[in-house]
Amino acid sequence: MSLDAQGLGWSVAGRLIIDDIEVRVGPGTLTGLLGPNGSGKSTLLRLVAGITSPDAGRVLLDGTDLRGIGRRERAQRVALVEQESSTDLPLTVHDAVLLGRTPHRSRWAGDSEQDLAVAAEALASVGAADLAGRRLDTLSGGERQRVHLARALAQQPRLLLLDEPTNHLDVNAQLVTLGLVRTLADAGTGVLAALHDLNLAAAYCDEVVLLSAGRVVAAGPPEQVLVPEVVDPVYGVSTTVLRHPGTGRPILAFDPA
C-alpha cells in the first residue's frame, strides 16, 4: 500500500507542531522517521494513522483520502504501534495479540482457527511464543514491546506504522525486530518507523525522513541523508561517517559539536 501525506499541518495551543509535511512511503519500502526529541515524529505517525486529524493537508492511502475510509477498513489496512501503548488491561498476551484480529472478523464472531493461527504465528515471529499465557501487565518493557508488535502483525496491515519499535530492546532483539520488519517490507508491506538510532536506520531503511521542529529537513536514501552536513545542525553533534566492512552501509560515530 502506498502512503502519501501531503501538506500536513497540525497545531496545538497555538503552536505549530507539524508544519507542511510531505511524506511518501511506497509499498515494500521501509522508511525511517528520524529527528530529535520533540521534532514531531509521534505526532506525524498519529496523523498518518488517522488518530489525529490534520489542520491542513491530507493523507492518502493508495490514492484515497483517509477521511473517506471507514474505521474498520482503515484498521484492516493500517496498524500503528505507539511508543507507550496504554494496554495495561488485565489481558493475557494471547488475548492481547488476538485483539489484532478484530478488524478482520464480523462483529459478534468468535476467534476462528485462522485468527488463532495468525496470532500464534505473529507471537512466534517476534520471539515471544513462550509469553502467550502471561498477563500483559507483568511483562518487562522489552517483552511488552514485542507483544505490541505481534498484535500489529496479527492485524496483517498493508501499512505498518511503528513508533520507536526498538527503544526497550537489547541489541540482539533490536536486530531481530528490524530484521522482521525488513522481511515484511520485502514482502510488500509499507513501513514507516520512527527511530532514534541513526545506525539502525542506516542499516535497515530504504529511505529516511529527517524532521526538525515539525518540518522535513531532508528525505532520501540513508547514504544521502545521514551525512555530517545534514545531521550535525539538526542534532547539534559532530558526526563522522564510517562504512560497515560487510555491507558498506554508513556507520555514524558522534562527538559533541
Ligand SMILES: Nc1ncnc2c1ncn2[C@@H]1O[C@H](COP(=O)(O)OP(=O)(O)OP(=O)(O)O)[C@@H](O)[C@H]1O
Ligand atoms: N497534545 C499535545 N499538547 C501539547 N503539546 C503537544 C501535544 N502533542 C505533542 N505536543 C508537542 O509537540 C512536539 C512534538 O511531539 P512528538 O511527541 O511528536 O515528538 P517526537 O519527535 O515523537 O519526540 P520524542 O523523540 O521525544 O518521542 C513536542 O514538543 C510535544 O511536547
